[in-house]
Amino acid sequence: MKLDKNKFVIGRAASILAPAALAMVVTGCGGGGSSSGGGAPAQDPVGYQYPQDMPADVAQKEIACGGEGAIELDANNLTDSAKIAFLDAQDGDVIVFPEGTFKLQDTLTLDGELSGNRVADVTICGQGMDKTILDFSDSAGDDGLFITNIDDVEIYGLAVTEAANNAIKLQHANGVRIHYTATVWQGEPDKGNGAYGLYPVESSNVLVENSYVRGSADAGIYVGQSDSIVVRNNIAEYNVAGIEIENSTNADMYNNIARYNTGGLLVFDLPIGNDKYGSGVRVFGNEVYENNTKNFANSSSNPGGVHIVPPGTGVIVLSTDDVEIFDNTVEKHDTLAVAVTSFLLADENVFGGDYDSVIADGWLPLVRNIHVHDNTISETGAAPNGALIQDMITLFTLTPGLEWPALIYDGAGEQLANTGALAGIGIGAYEAGDKVCFQNNSGATIGYPYDPATAATMEGPTLSPAVGTDFLDCSQEPLPAATLTFKGEMFGCVVDDTTSEHCEVAPL
Amino acid sequence: MKSLIPVSLLSSAVLLTACGGGGGSDGGTGQQPGPGPVTKNCQVSESQDVNWDALKNDNLAKLSDYNLFASSCDPTRDAHGGIAYDLNTPLFSDYTSKYRFVFLPDGQSATYQADDVFDFPVGTVITKTFAMPADTAHRGYDPQTNTEALIETRLLIHRDSGWVALPYVWNDKGTEAEYRPQGKLVDTKLVHNGAQQSFTYAVPDRAQCKQCHSYDDGDTNVFIPIGPKARHLNGDFDYGDGPENQLTHWSEAGILSGLPSLDQVDKVPTYHDEDAGLISGYSDEQLMAAAKGYLDVNCSHCHGVGGTAAYTGLQLEYWRDYDTGKEKHGVCKTPIAYDQGEMTYDVVPGDAANSILHFRMDTTNNQDSMPRLGRGVIHEEGVALIEAWINSLPAEACSPAS
Numbered sequence: 001m002k003l004d005k006n007k008f009v010i011g012r013a014a015s016i017l018a019p020a021a022l023a024m025v026v027t028g029c030g031g032g033g034s035s036s037g038g039g040a041p042a043q044d045p046v047g048y049q050y051p052q053d054m055p056a057d058v059a060q061k062e063i064a065c066g067g068e069g070a071i072e073l074d075a076n077n078l079t080d081s082a083k084i085a086f087l088d089a090q091d092g093d094v095i096v097f098p099e100g101t102f103k104l105q106d107t108l109t110l111d112g113e114l115s116g117n118r119v120a121d122v123t124i125c126g127q128g129m130d131k132t133i134l135d136f137s138d139s140a141g142d143d144g145l146f147i148t149n150i151d152d153v154e155i156y157g158l159a160v161t162e163a164a165n166n167a168i169k170l171q172h173a174n175g176v177r178i179h180y181t182a183t184v185w186q187g188e189p190d191k192g193n194g195a196y197g198l199y200p201v202e203s204s205n206v207l208v209e210n211s212y213v214r215g216s217a218d219a220g221i222y223v224g225q226s227d228s229i230v231v232r233n234n235i236a237e238y239n240v241a242g243i244e245i246e247n248s249t250n251a252d253m254y255n256n257i258a259r260y261n262t263g264g265l266l267v268f269d270l271p272i273g274n275d276k277y278g279s280g281v282r283v284f285g286n287e288v289y290e291n292n293t294k295n296f297a298n299s300s301s302n303p304g305g306v307h308i309v310p311p312g313t314g315v316i317v318l319s320t321d322d323v324e325i326f327d328n329t330v331e332k333h334d335t336l337a338v339a340v341t342s343f344l345l346a347d348e349n350v351f352g353g354d355y356d357s358v359i360a361d362g363w364l365p366l367v368r369n370i371h372v373h374d375n376t377i378s379e380t381g382a383a384p385n386g387a388l389i390q391d392m393i394t395l396f397t398l399t400p401g402l403e404w405p406a407l408i409y410d411g412a413g414e415q416l417a418n419t420g421a422l423a424g425i426g427i428g429a430y431e432a433g434d435k436v437c438f439q440n441n442s443g444a445t446i447g448y449p450y451d452p453a454t455a456a457t458m459e460g461p462t463l464s465p466a467v468g469t470d471f472l473d474c475s476q477e478p479l480p481a482a483t484l485t486f487k488g489e490m491f492g493c494v495v496d497d498t499t500s501e502h503c504e505v506a507p508l
Numbered sequence: 509m510k511s512l513i514p515v516s517l518l519s520s521a522v523l524l525t526a527c528g529g530g531g532g533s534d535g536g537t538g539q540q541p542g543p544g545p546v547t548k549n550c551q552v553s554e555s556q557d558v559n560w561d562a563l564k565n566d567n568l569a570k571l572s573d574y575n576l577f578a579s580s581c582d583p584t585r586d587a588h589g590g591i592a593y594d595l596n597t598p599l600f601s602d603y604t605s606k607y608r609f610v611f612l613p614d615g616q617s618a619t620y621q622a623d624d625v626f627d628f629p630v631g632t633v634i635t636k637t638f639a640m641p642a643d644t645a646h647r648g649y650d651p652q653t654n655t656e657a658l659i660e661t662r663l664l665i666h667r668d669s670g671w672v673a674l675p676y677v678w679n680d681k682g683t684e685a686e687y688r689p690q691g692k693l694v695d696t697k698l699v700h701n702g703a704q705q706s707f708t709y710a711v712p713d714r715a716q717c718k719q720c721h722s723y724d725d726g727d728t729n730v731f732i733p734i735g736p737k738a739r740h741l742n743g744d745f746d747y748g749d750g751p752e753n754q755l756t757h758w759s760e761a762g763i764l765s766g767l768p769s770l771d772q773v774d775k776v777p778t779y780h781d782e783d784a785g786l787i788s789g790y791s792d793e794q795l796m797a798a799a800k801g802y803l804d805v806n807c808s809h810c811h812g813v814g815g816t817a818a819y820t821g822l823q824l825e826y827w828r829d830y831d832t833g834k835e836k837h838g839v840c841k842t843p844i845a846y847d848q849g850e851m852t853y854d855v856v857p858g859d860a861a862n863s864i865l866h867f868r869m870d871t872t873n874n875q876d877s878m879p880r881l882g883r884g885v886i887h888e889e890g891v892a893l894i895e896a897w898i899n900s901l902p903a904e905a906c907s908p909a910s
Contacts, residue, residue, distance in 0.1 A: 083690035083713050107692055109715035112879055116669040140693055140710050140884075142874050149729055164875045172729070181891050191849070192875070272844060298847035423824050 017173060044219040048161055048184050050212045051235060052182040053058040058233065059212045061180055063157040065125035077092040078134075079105040086110040088121050089150075093474035097126035097158055099409055101133040107141025112150030119149035120175075121487060122423045126158030129182040137162035144183075144194075145346075152487045156180045159212075166196045173203040175486050178211060185215030187399030188406075189238055193217040197239070201225055201275070205484040205489050209233045216295055219266070219307050223251065226274040228484040230492050232256060232500075240297040241266045242288075247274075251281045252482035252493055255500055257288075262295045263309035264288040270304040271343070271350075271358040271365075279321040282479050285502055288314040288330045295386070297436050303347035309334045310386020316487055317412075319343040321368045324479045327502060329376045334383040337444060338375070338408045339438055342366050342413030344461075345388065349424070359425055366413040366427070371476035377444035380406035395465055405467045408466075409436050412450040412461040419456035437474035446471045533762055548683050556588045560612060563633055563665055571676040571685035576611065576635060576797075581651040581683050582663050583607065583637040590635065591761060592747070593754050595740040597779045597801045600887040602709055603700055604638040605656055606649050610736065612637070612763045616821035618736075619858040620766035622774070623827050625733050634664040638710065643699040646780065651682065657681045659694060660711045664721075664733055673717035696884070707884035716881050721749045723814040734809045739774040739826055741800075775803035776826055783890035787896045789883060795877070799897035800826050802890055806879065820844045822854055838865050840906035846893035856909060859908050866894055 050059070066072065075080035075098040077282040082104075085095045089110055112119035112195075126132025128488035144163035149155055154394035159169040159182035170176055179268045183197030197213035200206045207232045213220030223229050229251035236242035236415050242258030244266040245251045256262035257336035265288060269278040291314055301491055309316065312334025319342055330337040343350045343365030350365040355367035359365075381404045384393045396402045414436065418429040430452065438446050448471070453467040481491035481503075490496065492505035550573065559574045563694040571583065578586035580900040585592075590609030598606060613631035621627060639649045649656045658678035665672050675681060676685035677692045692712035697706050723732045741758070744751035755773065757762035767773075779798045790798065803811075804826035810817040812825045821844055823836040835841050835902065838854025844863060851864045860866045870891045877883060 028804075080690045087689050087714050106691070106710065106713075107716070110717070111715040111718055113670065114715055114718055116732075140708050140874065142880055164873075192873070272819075273821065298849040302844075302847065303843050307847065344741065 003008050006435065009228055016502070017113060024404060027217070027445075043075045048159060048180055048182070051237070054212065054235065054255070055233070057295065058180065059330060061128075061210070062179060063125070063131075064378060065123075065127060066093075066096045067094065070096045073098060075100060075102070078102045079108075082108050082436060087114065089119050091119055092121050094123040094125065097124070097132045097134065099127040099492065102285070103138050103450060104136050104144070106139055106142045106143050107136075110147045110150065110195075112148065112153075116418075118149060118151060122150060122152070123154045123156075124155070124158075125156050128157050129140060129159045129180050130141075132158040133161060134158060135220070136164065136167075139164065142185070143167075143344070145169070146171075148172050151175050151438045153177075154486075158182075160197075161186065163193050163194045165195060166199045168198055171202050173200065174205055174305055176200050176203055176206045176208075177206045177486050177491075182208050182212040183214070183220070184212070184231075187215070188365050189215065189217075189240075189293055191217050191296050191298050193296075194327040194501045196220075196222045198222070199224075204228050206230070207484055207485055207486055208377075211235075213242075214238050216240065218254060220261070222246065223248055225272070225274065228482060230326045230482055230484055232493075235259075236261060238292075238293060241309060241417075242291065243266060244306070245278065245281050246270060247272060247276045247278045249278055249280050250482045253281065253283045254285045254502070256286045258286060259289050259291060260293055261291045262293050262297075262311050263313040263316055264291040265315045266318070267316070267320050267323050268304060268308070268318045269363065270318075271355050271363045273358045273361055273363075275361055279323075281317060281323045282482065283323070283325045284327045285500065286328045288328055290332045292334045299313075303475075306375065308346060308386075308388045311340075311391050312336070312385060313339055313381075314382065315339070317341070317367055317370060319363075319365050319367060321364070321366070321370075322479060323370050325370075325372045326374045331378045331380075333380050333388070335381065335386055336384070337377045337380045338372055338441075339408045340367055340370050341408070341410040344412040345410050351416070351425075364425075364427070366417065367409075369476055370409075370436040371408065371439070372437065372441060373439040373475075375444075376439045377406055377442050380444065389408070395449060395463075396447060396467065398440070399465065400466050402465055403445070403448070405443060406444035407438055407446045409438075409446070409448045409472060411448040411452045414452040414479070415450045415454060415456045415461040415464075418452055421456055432474070433476070435474050435476070436472060436475055438472045439475060443469055445469055448472070509784065524737070529594070534684040534718075538860070539549070548681060549580055550579050550580050550683060550725055553588075553811065558588050558633075560631065562611065563663075564631060564667055567674055567687055567689070570747075571663075571687075574633075574663075576609075576633070583635060583658070583685070584639070584647070584649045587611070587635075590633075591758065592745065593736070593741060593758075594743070594745050595735050596743040597740070597778045597798075597805050597828065598901065599735070599805050599882075600610050600890055601638060601688075601882055602640075602696070602707070602884050603644050603698055603781075603887075604640050604659065604709075607635075607639065607649065609635045614745060615762075617763050617765040619668070620633065620635060620738065620764060621739060623825075625735075625737050628666050628733070628736075630666050632666040633903050634736070635661055636664070636735075640696055640698055644701070659696075659709060660692075661685050662717070671721070673714055673721060673731065675711055675714065675717070677711055684825060689715065700885075701888070704887050712881055719816055719881060720809050720879075722809075722816050724816070724818075725814060734750040735805070738859040742773050743772065744777060774827065776804060777821065779893060780820055781888075781889040784892050787892060795897045795900050796830060798905065800824075800830070800892055802893055806890070809878070834904065838863075840904050853891045853906050855898055855901070857904045857907050858899060859899035860895040862908075864899050866891065866898060869894060 033388045059379045071330040086419035144160040145168045148171045154177045156348045161184045185193035195218040197216045197220045204227045206229045212233045216239040217243035220236040224246040227246045235257045240262045242264045248267040292312045315338045316329040317340045373414040447467040449463045449465045454464040480495045497503045520661045568726045572580040586608035590611040597844045611633040619627040636660045640658045661676045663674040677688040678685045685731040691711040694709045696709040741754045745754045759767040808825045811822045856863045
């Protein structure tokens with residue numbers, strides 16, 4: 001069967017549960033109810049301190065920032081002093097922020113191509129992420145720090161708080177190391193908080209580790225449109241998204257704690273039309289728990305924005321290929337432990353023509369080669385909620401014989417592909433290497449609204465829900481570890497980290 | 509080298525009334541201009557030789573060190589060989605008045621470009637001075653009064669290594685401008701349409717300058733001027749002998765080569781604040797042209813091909829055809845990196861009140877406001893133009909049902 005994708009009406013039917021399809025199961029449904037969010041103690045809205053349970057090797061890290069030849073900024077005139085140091089940045093500069101809490105008056109911008117040749121090897125450091133606090137609440141600018149067009153930039157030992165937009169944004173950087181750095185918006189989660197905390201975008205060779213991000217109205221750590229990425233040993237809490245890898249390739253996200261966010265860990269690939277699409281992401285060894293905070297992002301019509309994240313979700317993979325999720329602990333989530341979904345969930349009309357140009361640009365709405373295995377999953381689904389999946393919640397909770405699962409795969413995109421509906425964009429049936437596989441996840445239930453083995457029709461995918469513990473049981477080849485190069489040195493699991501679980505080097 | 513002679517600009521007429529303390533400065537960071545005479549010690553250069561060597565190589569501490577203008581107090585007239593110019597529709601900068609000059613090395617000329625900024629030779633210097641009127645109803649800089657207060661003079665210099673931007677910030681007395689690469693935040697008041705506004709005027713730092721003055725060809729990211737494009741200069745300016753086309757003047761002065769016949773040159777219509785009252789009389793075609801001109805000069809250096817916000821998909825160059833490029837104009841387009849909250853599309857034809865582009869012009873909240881830099885107050889007349897334009901556009905799929 002060959003279908004003209006432009007005539008193929010996926011819209012109505014592909015709606016993961018269009019109203020018509022639901023009519024039979026929806027009777028007197030009062031909605032899934034929403035979680036009151038949080039579950040964690042309220043934090044002191046005044047001042048900033050990082051969590052008491054910060055791992056000792058991070059909290060007590062001796063921060064060395066300064067030394068001979070370093071550029072010591074003027075504590076009495078920090079905005080001007082930092083601006084001048086950033087403007088004059090030269091290869092090898094070490095720019096030292098003093099100890100104390102400072103109100104910055106404007107965005108601090110470092111453009112490494114301001115004066116001709118691109119600058120390399122610049123260090124920006126403070127005296128510790130609880131000792132050097134850069135408060136942007138009175139700033140005239142939107143971002144806190146903005147660093148661009150540079151090679152090998154290192155940031156450590158400081159906190160950026162209350163920026164109007166992003167706390168620390170890096171763009172067009174090759175070689176980024178951020179560690180012992182905090183980005184914080186205090187108080188109750190608020191959509192007026194800034195968007196991203198640590199925000200490398202359109203960059204490569206990015207290492208974010210041993211840092212703390214809190215309160216972002218989007219993602220606490222967001223690495224986007226980038227390549228060769230390691231994000232490890234961070235704590236992300238009270239953000240909409242704890243940590244997000246988006247439209248990026250060759251990324252490892254491991255040993256992080258993601259808690260009290262709306263969604264814990266996100267792997268997204270969105271139709272941005274910028275020739276940057278994501279694949280190759282490993283998510284492992286993370287502690288993901290109690291990500292039940294209500295979604296406080298600005299609402300938006302962007303179908304892939306984080307406002308869609310259902311509160312109470314541990315890990316989400318959205319329309320990204322080649323993702324391995326393993327050995328994580330994912331517990332106490334109101335809605336789902338792990339969700340793996342095609343973009344059809346975000347926009348049922350994704351094959352309706354509006355996305356043709358971005359599909360031609362290289363983006364695909366599908367999820368392929370996903371392996372979710374050996375995770376410890378518990379206490380999921382006590383109060384499933386989220387506008388995006390309300391129909392799905394209704395379907396599973398009200399259909400006799402079904403129950404709300406801990407792990408979900410939409411199955412819609414695969415069903416279309418398997419039926420030949422996507423031949424028009426060059427996508428055939430899923431082969432073994434394309435499959436979405438779940439194995440050995442401590443007995444957690446798996447559900448799908450659309451059985452990949454069921455045939456789609458001209459109207460779209462065929463609703464065929466099921467729940468079980470041994471569904472989609474298959475295996476995929478392990479993905480290679482992500483590595484990166486910073487200042488000529490290689491980093492990554494099994495490269496510089498040879499002691500963490502999964503990263504040990506086997507004895508010779 | 510130049511020699512400087514201290515000269516008091518005080519005229520005898522001014523002397524008669526100046527004793528009562530007509531000083532204009534409040535002595536703080538705030539510029540508090542008010543009408544009345546001022547006592548200033550200005551320095552007038554004997555030499556008319558611009559300090560070209562320094563311009564090419566050094567960031568000098570004081571603007572007057574370059575000897576670009578006759579008086580150290582007045583960067584708005586008597587330039588040493590510089591030619592004054594204006595843009596048909598200026599970029600909005602918090603209701604400041606702007607005074608622009610271009611200086612080219614002897615015997616050299618810029619090369620005409622149809623759509624892009626002219627190709628200026630190495631050595632070119634552009635000066636742009638921003639002066640804040642006490643009341644926008646009374647514009648015009650005069651060093652002997654406080655009708656306008658000098659805030660900053662930006663030098664754009666085409667050096668061997670490329671263009672650089674050097675911000676010079678005027679002292680409160682308006683007698684000298686000092687090099688401030690880090691820019692400055694200036695607490696400011698002005699009266700506009702009878703209402704007083706207080707806000708922070710931001711002199712951008714050098715890195716912020718480049719965020720607008722930026723062109724990325726895919727490999728490298730270079731600094732370029734914004735204003736001196738044919739379509740913005742294709743209008744009249746009074747050089748002292750009545751209105752004259754600027755491009756013709758530049759060409760005849762020998763600083764512009766390759767100028768085609770003017771009927772071949774694109775032209776952005778003029779839109780100044782006093783024109784806001786005319787909007788209701790504009791035809792749809794006039795509105796389209798005026799709005800596109802305004803968006804071009806205010807937005808397209810970022811929201812245009814090669815600009816820092818090209819990736820957003822909103823691309824607003826004047827030459828871009830609306831009918832075949834509606835999405836690039838934001839029509840029924842969702843933002844790529846911005847969540848407004850209530851609104852969905854950049855531009856909803858027929859519904860300015862639900863258009864993000866309009867919303868972001870009509871706020872000073874620095875999480876939302878556009879442009880990101882250089883706007884501390886709302887440009888009421890610009891918002892009115894864009895509102896009228898959006899409401900005049902033919903309905904599209906995202907428009908409200910009629």
